[in-house]
Amino acid sequence: MKLSIFSLKNVLYRGDAGLVNCQTTEGEITVLNNHKPLISVLDRGLVRVEDAEKRNHYFQVKGGFLEIKSTNEARLLVEE
Numbered sequence: 001m002k003l004s005i006f007s008l009k010n011v012l013y014r015g016d017a018g019l020v021n022c023q024t025t026e027g028e029i030t031v032l033n034n035h036k037p038l039i040s041v042l043d044r045g046l047v048r049v050e051d052a053e054k055r056n057h058y059f060q061v062k063g064g065f066l067e068i069k070s071t072n073e074a075r076l077l078v079e080e
Contacts, residue, residue, distance in 0.1 A: 001033050002073045003049065005059060007080045012059055016052040020074060022066065031066075031074055038068040042078060 003017040020031040023045030031038075042064040049057040064078035 001031070001035075003076075004074075005047070005049070005076045005078060007078050009080075012078070012080075013049055013057060017074075018050045018052060018054070019048075020050075020076070021048040022046075022061075022076070024066065029066075031068060034072055035068050035074070037070045038066070040066045042066055042076065047076065047078070 001017055003013060003015065003020060005013040018033070022029060023043045024040045025043050026040065029040065042061060044062050047059040047061055051057065059078065061078040061080060064076060067075045
């Protein structure tokens with residue numbers, strides 16, 4: 001999937017990802033390729049991204065929003 005993670009000051013990640021794991025206010029979620037569309041509120045916690053080369057990237061966030069689009073794209077707007 002195409003993934004973008006933005007804070008108010010920086011682009012934290014932009015590229016292809018195999019999965020995104022994050023904490024929402026409803027619980028932990030793992031987003032894989034072709035996930036159904038969703039908008040969710042992020043809770044404080046660690047966001048883990050596995051890129052196309054199977055490398056992990058970690059981002060500590062205080063909250064934010066997750067949007068998954070039907071076009072196999074995901075966006076996170078986070079507070080660092």
